[in-house]
Amino acid sequence: MYKINDNYQKLPGSYLFSTIAKKVNAYSEANPDKKIIRLGIGDVTQPIAPAIIEAMHKAVDEMGHAETFHGYAPDLGYEFLRSAIVKNDYQARGCDITVDEIFVSDGAKSDSGNIQEIFAQNNRIAVCDPVYPVYVDSNVMAGRTGTYDPETEMWSDVIYMPCTMENNFVPEFPKETPDIIYLCLPNNPTGTTITKDQLQGWVDYANKNKAVIIYDAAYEAYISEENVAHSIYECEGAKTCAIELKSFSKNAGFTGVRLGYTVVPKELKCGEVSLNAMWARRHGTKFNGAPYIVQRAGEAVYSEAGKTQLKEQVAYYMKNAKAIKQGLRDAGYTVFGGVNAPYIWLKTPGEMTSWEFFDDLLARANVVGTPGSGFGPSGEGYFRLTAFGSYENTLAALERIKML
Amino acid sequence: MYKINDNYQKLPGSYLFSTIAKKVNAYSEANPDKKIIRLGIGDVTQPIAPAIIEAMHKAVDEMGHAETFHGYAPDLGYEFLRSAIVKNDYQARGCDITVDEIFVSDGAKSDSGNIQEIFAQNNRIAVCDPVYPVYVDSNVMAGRTGTYDPETEMWSDVIYMPCTMENNFVPEFPKETPDIIYLCLPNNPTGTTITKDQLQGWVDYANKNKAVIIYDAAYEAYISEENVAHSIYECEGAKTCAIELKSFSKNAGFTGVRLGYTVVPKELKCGEVSLNAMWARRHGTKFNGAPYIVQRAGEAVYSEAGKTQLKEQVAYYMKNAKAIKQGLRDAGYTVFGGVNAPYIWLKTPGEMTSWEFFDDLLARANVVGTPGSGFGPSGEGYFRLTAFGSYENTLAALERIKML
The missing domain is CATH 3.90.1150.10 (Aspartate Aminotransferase, domain 1)
Known part of the structure; x- marks a missing residue:
């Protein structure tokens, strides 16, 4: 049964x-x-910007002719899109991220829900409180959060990092040491963020404690202040401790177009095991790529x-x-x-x-x-x-x- | 750590x-x-058929204007697509499947990889041998398959149902009783299938043994013989034991467009727990819908x-x-x-x-x-x-x- x-x-x-x-x-x-x-x-x-609409029409036409038709996409996404991402989102900011560290997906919600799968069940997760509910919910589904107390509305095995008026919504290093730390910066829902120096502190903390940071940068395009990092890889040492999730939903209005990507650096290893290889295996086994038309739309995001x-x-x-x-x-x-x-x-x-x-x-x-x-x-x-x-x-x- | x-x-x-x-x-x-x-x-x-190309161009245009722009899709997919699916793939065949039993997704590979998540780890799975590798691989990742024997290339906790020349590639009821039975019919890779009566036998077997059937009907459009079921819901009692996976990849050439759907009947219950509600929760938490443009393409598949x-x-x-x-x-x-x-x-x-x-x-x-x-x-x-x-x-x- x-x-x-x-x-x-x-x-x-x-x-x-x-x-x-x-x-x-x-x-x-x-x-x-x-x-x-x-x-x-x-x-x-x-509405979707004209340059992107134009790129999608062109891609739709390509799909209508045998010579330019596109079937299954490459496992990690088309090279044209991954190159544009690397060039614009990383190299332009001095971050040494390469094309084979980029995994194109159908959006950051899928990635933030699925990323926990490559970790063992007995990891302790830490989350900012409040934060985007998918981090905790997807870990509940995986049996990683212990029991729920309806009184406090807290899970016994989740480490909460309160972000309130009292601490200017800046998470503090928790008393218990977590294994996996979710950081969404700028934060959803508080709209606040931390300085680059403060983020460097988290990277150092993670490396010292052999924790991994799941860094959700979905709102990066809205950063207006100078001393705020656009990517966690602007911090030294982030490649040995951090995975970054990115979305096209908010910077390009793709909530109904569906596109995102995840960066898993090759230097990120648990003992001898490469997390980049694990995520590639997950992508190759349970996902079949974002639509060609949508990947072309993503490429147009980076056009002049x-x-x-x-x-x-x-x-x-x-x-x-x-x-x-x-x-x-x-x-x-x-x-x-x-x-x-x-x-x-x-x-x-x-x-x-x-x-x-x-x-x-x-x-x-x-x-x-x-x-x-x-x-x-x-x-x-x-x-x-x-x-x-x-x-x-x-x-x-x-x-x-x-x-x- | x-x-x-x-x-x-x-x-x-x-x-x-x-x-x-x-x-x-x-x-x-x-x-x-x-x-x-x-x-x-x-x-x-x-190439993608002209009627579908036309629908996609129209949808791209809609996305370019504020009045017709579409953001996040409804959790289970747009009503226009789910209605078309119900009408053409089920009601037309006398299957009593309703709109709220259809879950639109980005393809059958994702669905066949993800569906195992709603089941406990200690279920025994049965698979046709040979078959599409995602069923076993996604269960390996979930820790459900025991140990691998490189000699026999078999997993200790998987029940294999050999399909060879000797049995005309028709799976037989296994000696050990499985909890979850994957059936891909017409079969990938053997290209063979079973009669409607034989499928009815599997439905009866599953209901009797309180097993659930994951029925992958990705190749349904290629059925040319009369006495072969196009959907498992053509069999009596299937709604209490079967989940059906469908793809648009093979019937409409959507391998690079990405669209599929899963049917989880409301009558499918484990004790008091509705699997339809569980899959809805999974969809709502870890997925954000197929692109609007792609769902319109799916609708056009059912146009005259x-x-x-x-x-x-x-x-x-x-x-x-x-x-x-x-x-x-x-x-x-x-x-x-x-x-x-x-x-x-x-x-x-x-x-x-x-x-x-x-x-x-x-x-x-x-x-x-x-x-x-x-x-x-x-x-x-x-x-x-x-x-x-x-x-x-x-x-x-x-x-x-x-x-x-």
């Missing part, structure tokens, strides 16, 4: 954004006349026209971020983020919990945000708004919030 | 098709003047024009299959398959092993095939050729093989 993976049964409730979608749909059906503004899920709204157009797109969202931050401040809220990230992180007013504020905002302002507690226990009492709406909707949402 | 998943170290050698690619590249570099014909990897060569064009495409490949089968027979080979599948399965001549025949064929005829032993120990002494080449190349390859 077959048995299920009962770690799944340990997961409390459903995935955060599925829950939000259900709540919004229910409200919407009950109140069909209300115009809801969504600043909840981190989904972009601006693409770069110019995407710089404007990022600036558009950051204008929203600025407007939200200022607007909320004017309305008396305590706000963070929005400088190096498209997320605004606010303290819920009074004694309201995150979900209470979510319900209130949905019912009275018809604005959807994301409850901070959905990102971890230390997110309780906070709330996330995204800058990914249209400028008009963003201003309209602010007007409604100010009226509360 | 972090530890790796050492199940990966148990995997012998690299993934079959990576090994073949390396061998062919090495030969090609050493013999740049030789024109190699590839009938090895099951990759298609015909799409259906007509793809019927021609399948016929084109089956004409190749017929030519290969007849040509090899004329040359004195013992051949199977090619009637309900695009694969020809042949007995290697004399006492040659599969890899010896591979090397010989590459060196003397410059034709690439796939060694049968790469699909499992009972594949030793057999060899797979695919009908996915162009007609011209297929005939040219046959001429060369006949000259050996």
Whole structure:
């Protein structure tokens, strides 16, 4: 008789954004006349840039002719895309990363969910709290997190690194030594980040403790300050301790196009075993490449026209971020983020919990945000708004919030 | 100190098709003047059908305008695609499958590699031998297969169901009772299949023994005989014991477009636990949907024009299959398959092993095939050729093989 993976049964409730979608749909059906503004899920709204649209049309045409048709992609991704990534995202920043260290995928969500598979079950993971829920959830599914305490909303075997107002949202080295450290910087959801020196501290800590860092740089394109690293490989020694995850979703609006990549340096070894070889094996066995059309779209991100157009797109969202931050401040809220990230992180007013504020905002302002507690226990009492709406909707949402 | 998943170290050698690619590249570099014909990897060569190209262009245009832009897709896939699947692949065949039982993915390789995650580690799996290597390899990575014996090339905890000339390539109920049964029908690599009555026998067996069947129907479009099921849900009782995997790679040439789906019926339950809910949770946590453009391409597969064009495409490949089968027979080979599948399965001549025949064929005829032993120990002494080449190349390859 077959048995299920009962770690799944340990997961409390459903995935955060599925829950939000259900709540919004229910409200919407009950109140069909209300115009809801969504600043909840981190989904972009601006159309794909013209240079990328052009590249996709060209690739679609190629697929329609036998001489230019493309079947299965190379295991790690097309050379044209991996070269563009290496040149623009690494060599241009002085990082010595090579083409065979780049693994093209269908997005950073898949990679951040799957990367834990190449590690043993008995590793202790450490996560910033609050943070993107996939890190913990995927480790729960793998049986790596112990038991869940509904009271504290914490897992017995997860090391939480609280990031709150009290420590300026900067994680501190934990008391217990972790084996795998997830860092998402700029952070989702707090929108804050750390300096390059502080990141160097984490690299040194990982090397000293023989821990591995899973570095999620999905929001790298939104960094505006000088002393912030765009890649962990800007830090010395990172190649022996860090895996970097990158997404095209936020810098190029690819949430519905689906493309990402993971960097696993060849120097990253556990004893004699190369993690690069392990991830290559995982890719070769359980994945069949990102679509050719999408990989060509990714290449166009790095074209001169693409770069110019995407710089404007990022600036558009950051204008929203600025407007939200200022607007909320004017309305008396305590706000963070929005400088190096498209997320605004606010303290819920009074004694309201995150979900209470979510319900209130949905019912009275018809604005959807994301409850901070959905990102971890230390997110309780906070709330996330995204800058990914249209400028008009963003201003309209602010007007409604100010009226509360 | 972090530890790796050492199940990966148990995997012998690299993934079959990576090994073949390396061998062919090495030969090609050493013999740049030789024109190699590839009938090895099951990759298609015909361009994407016009109706699908048109749909993709339209979807690319939509992505370029704010009003029609699409961000994150719904967790399980777009309703328009899931409805088309239900209507054409199930309702039209009298199978009572509903939209919320369909999970759209980036392809059947991902799904067949990932589906084992929702099961406990201590399940015994049974596989046809030979078969598509991903079933066993993904279970090795999960630590479900015991130890490997290099002598027999078998895993201690895997139940092998030999499919050879002696039993007409039809798997028999194993002596030990399995928990999870992988069936790929029509079979890759043997190209053979079983009757609907025989499949009903497997469904009854699974229900009686509380086993679950992972049914890979990737080659369903190539079925030409009357009494063969196109879906396992044509059998009575399949909804309480079977998960079905489907691919668009072979029926629509999507190997480089990437689209597939999995059916997990709501009636499939382990005690009180719904496997449909588990797979939904996995999808929601570790996957972010297939690209919008690709899902629109999938929809076009079911349009009237799409259906007509793809019927021609399948016929084109089956004409190749017929030519290969007849040509090899004329040359004195013992051949199977090619009637309900695009694969020809042949007995290697004399006492040659599969890899010896591979090397010989590459060196003397410059034709690439796939060694049968790469699909499992009972594949030793057999060899797979695919009908996915162009007609011209297929005939040219046959001429060369006949000259050996």
